[in-house]
Amino acid sequence: MKTVLITGATGAIGKATAMELAKQNCNLILLGRNTEKLRVVKADISQATHNHNIEFIHADLSEPKHVREACDEIKKKYSSLNALINIAAVFNSKREETTEGREFMVATNHLGPFLLTNELIDLLKAGKPARIVTVSAPSTTKVNFDDIDSKQRFSPGFMGVFGATKMMNILFTYALADRLRDTGITANVFHPGLVKSDLTSDMPLILNLLIGMMSGKPDKAAKMLASLALDEKWQNSNGAFIKFDGKDVKSSAYSHDKEVQEKLWKLSEELTK
Numbered sequence: 001m002k003t004v005l006i007t008g009a010t011g012a013i014g015k016a017t018a019m020e021l022a023k024q025n026c027n028l029i030l031l032g033r034n035t036e037k038l039r040v041v042k043a044d045i046s047q048a049t050h051n052h053n054i055e056f057i058h059a060d061l062s063e064p065k066h067v068r069e070a071c072d073e074i075k076k077k078y079s080s081l082n083a084l085i086n087i088a089a090v091f092n093s094k095r096e097e098t099t100e101g102r103e104f105m106v107a108t109n110h111l112g113p114f115l116l117t118n119e120l121i122d123l124l125k126a127g128k129p130a131r132i133v134t135v136s137a138p139s140t141t142k143v144n145f146d147d148i149d150s151k152q153r154f155s156p157g158f159m160g161v162f163g164a165t166k167m168m169n170i171l172f173t174y175a176l177a178d179r180l181r182d183t184g185i186t187a188n189v190f191h192p193g194l195v196k197s198d199l200t201s202d203m204p205l206i207l208n209l210l211i212g213m214m215s216g217k218p219d220k221a222a223k224m225l226a227s228l229a230l231d232e233k234w235q236n237s238n239g240a241f242i243k244f245d246g247k248d249v250k251s252s253a254y255s256h257d258k259e260v261q262e263k264l265w266k267l268s269e270e271l272t273k
């Protein structure tokens, strides 16, 4: 039985993915910030799939202290992990700060998964062959390294901080895949396509409605995510950017720039210390 840790399971894509993994008889750890929602999701999945090997762990990904505490708890309970799927993300139209003064989307969408992944690497090594999949989007937005917390200027959308955090997911995965080469762990990044969810509910109403009209069910993305985490077909795939139909996404030259990848890695280490 494979043990898979998944973030964002209280959201549209995360819940559908957890359901798919439960159907495939995985042992699931759902990591999230809202205990009540996690309880409901766990009950729904267990009822629908008759898989009772599901537990949830509380952690707000925007707070490094929470992430470390959750990882300590996981390390106490589990001796290995077979897959980690980073799905959670947030979109804010106004600038918000974490208790440490970090811009909230950068902290949640990138720094949280960065820390979680690094903290769990030894468990994944113990569970090898193991897989890390991080959900992103084909962003072309560059990272503003001079003002990472948007203290001077905040712009929220796909061309602003949110888009930059999705670029960070890509840069992080490519740098991680390089580091993991020949370790028995792979790291890939995934684009789910447009899926109906509450992610963009903080956007202006008209934009949110338009996105909703263009979006579909999470099922296809969930099946492909589960496949990336489990199927033999993907066992040699490392450092790839794959979309919901299994085809490659061609990401920007900027995302492949090793200097940028390493700059982000170093900064992320400093900011999550």
Ligand SMILES: NC(=O)c1ccc[n+]([C@@H]2O[C@H](COP(=O)([O-])OP(=O)(O)OC[C@H]3O[C@@H](n4cnc5c(N)ncnc54)[C@H](OP(=O)(O)O)[C@@H]3O)[C@@H](O)[C@H]2O)c1
Binding pocket: 007, 008, 009, 010, 011, 012, 013, 014, 031, 032, 033, 034, 037, 059, 060, 061, 062, 086, 087, 088, 089, 090, 108, 135, 136, 137, 191, 192, 193, 194, 195, 196, 197, 198, 199, 200, 215
């Ligand atoms: N939907 C799309 O069309 C689309 C397109 C491209 C990429 N994506 C990517 O797909 C992923 C999932 O998106 P979705 O559409 O399923 O969104 P969603 O339904 O809004 O789900 C977001 C998930 O992230 C969790 N989350 C947010 N902030 C968190 C925090 N600080 N700590 C822990 N968990 C937190 C949410 O938990 P709560 O339930 O507690 O809020 C929820 O489980 C995201 O990475 C997104 O960027 C989505």
